[in-house]
Amino acid sequence: MISTLNSFKISAENVRKLRFLVYGPVGAGKSSIINTIKSIFEGHQYINCLTASDLIGGSFTTKVMKSHQVILGKHLYNIGNVPFTFYDVMGLENGQSEGVHTNDIINALKGQILKDYRFKPLDPIDEANRYYIPNPTLNDQIHCLVSVIPADKISMMDDEVMNKMKEIRAAASKLGEFTLISLMYNIKIMVCSNRLGVALNCVFPVKNYSEETKANEKLNCLMLEAFTQIVYSANDFVKKNSNQLKKE
Numbered sequence: 001m002i003s004t005l006n007s008f009k010i011s012a013e014n015v016r017k018l019r020f021l022v023y024g025p026v027g028a029g030k031s032s033i034i035n036t037i038k039s040i041f042e043g044h045q046y047i048n049c050l051t052a053s054d055l056i057g058g059s060f061t062t063k064v065m066k067s068h069q070v071i072l073g074k075h076l077y078n079i080g081n082v083p084f085t086f087y088d089v090m091g092l093e094n095g096q097s098e099g100v101h102t103n104d105i106i107n108a109l110k111g112q113i114l115k116d117y118r119f120k121p122l123d124p125i126d127e128a129n130r131y132y133i134p135n136p137t138l139n140d141q142i143h144c145l146v147s148v149i150p151a152d153k154i155s156m157m158d159d160e161v162m163n164k165m166k167e168i169r170a171a172a173s174k175l176g177e178f179t180l181i182s183l184m185y186n187i188k189i190m191v192c193s194n195r196l197g198v199a200l201n202c203v204f205p206v207k208n209y210s211e212e213t214k215a216n217e218k219l220n221c222l223m224l225e226a227f228t229q230i231v232y233s234a235n236d237f238v239k240k241n242s243n244q245l246k247k248e
Contacts, residue, residue, distance in 0.1 A: 001221070001224040001225065001227075001228050002224065004228065005227070005228060005231065008231060008235075010235060010238065011238065011239040011242075012235075012238040012239055012241075013242070014138065014139070014245075015138055015139060015143075015238045015242065016139055017083040017084065017085050017139075018083075018085070018143050018234040018235060018238065019085050019087065019141070019142050019143050019144075019234070020084065020085070020086050020087065020144045020146050020230055021086075021087045021089065021108055021109060021142040021145050021146065022087065022088050022146045022148060023089055023091075023092065023105055023145070023146070023147060023148070023165075023168065024091065024092065024148035024149055025091055025092050025093070025150075025157060025161050026091030026092065026093050026099060027091065027150065028091065028148040028150050029148055029150060029208050030088055030089075030091070030148045032208035032209075032210070033146075033148055033206070033208060033223075034086045034088060035208070035209065036206075036208045036209045036219075036223055037223060037227055039209055040215075040220050040223060040224065043215075045209060045212075045213070084231065086146075087108065087142065089104075089105060089119070090119050090121075092161050092164050093161065094158050094160050094161060095160070096121065096122060097121055097122060099121055100121065101119070101120075101121055101122075101123075101124040102164050102167050102168055103124040104117075104124045104125055105168050106167075106168060107124070107125055107132075108142060109142045109145060109168075109171060109172055109177060110142075110175065111133060111136030111137070111138075111139075111140030111141035111142065112133045112134070112136050112140075113133065114131040114132075117129075117131040118131075138238060138241055138242060138245070141241075142177065143233075143234035143235075143237045144177060144178050144179075144180060144230050144233045144234035145168070145169065145172040145178070145180070146179075146180050146181075147165060147169065147179060147181045147182065148181075148182045149181060149196075151187065151188045151192070151205070154188055154192055157195070162195055162196065165196060166196060166197065169196065169197075176240065176241070178233035178234070178237060179198065179202065180202055180204065180226065180229055180230055181198055181202055181203040181204065182206050182226055187205045189205065204222070204225060204229065205222065206222045206223050207219050207222060207223075208223075
């Protein structure tokens, strides 16, 4: 899988990098997933993203839509140089006064939000905001939506949070974007599939680096399998939309 990703070429000439949006409930492990993927390709533990929401309560990714680049070819793997960018947002919470607003995530999917935009749970972005992009290009859009769910909590997750996730996933489907579910820790694929209404083959059980201090091949393989599917799904999206633009 490492070799496949290192030699990967984006199928749309006008797309500079593949863009993935990671979202889910507070404490799901969104930032940790990004850390784990970067750790695999950097060849050492990567802990730049802050990931303490389970300890302090609330969303640790609090204010901005942050980008994290994974550039293959650095350090251990020096074949090719294809950039993949993950965008990390605030977690979803109950009610309207906490957590990211669903409209902000949907606008981000459409490519209408600049990075470093500060989220306001009660005041989603509008056309008057300087971070709003009125006419986004394919390079501005999100190419694959990645839902992150803690498997040990999915049976107890509040219906309101699940409904928000369904709303966002439905918006992604209308845009033609593929939604991949990364299921954290325990394997509860059927429960996740039923609660979110997604196909079983779109759910990938993964584990993040947390207490590990050395590379774990089994952990890496699970994450790389999910990441490879994210990359190919995003590439299918940009290829399809790039061809459509050429016809127009």
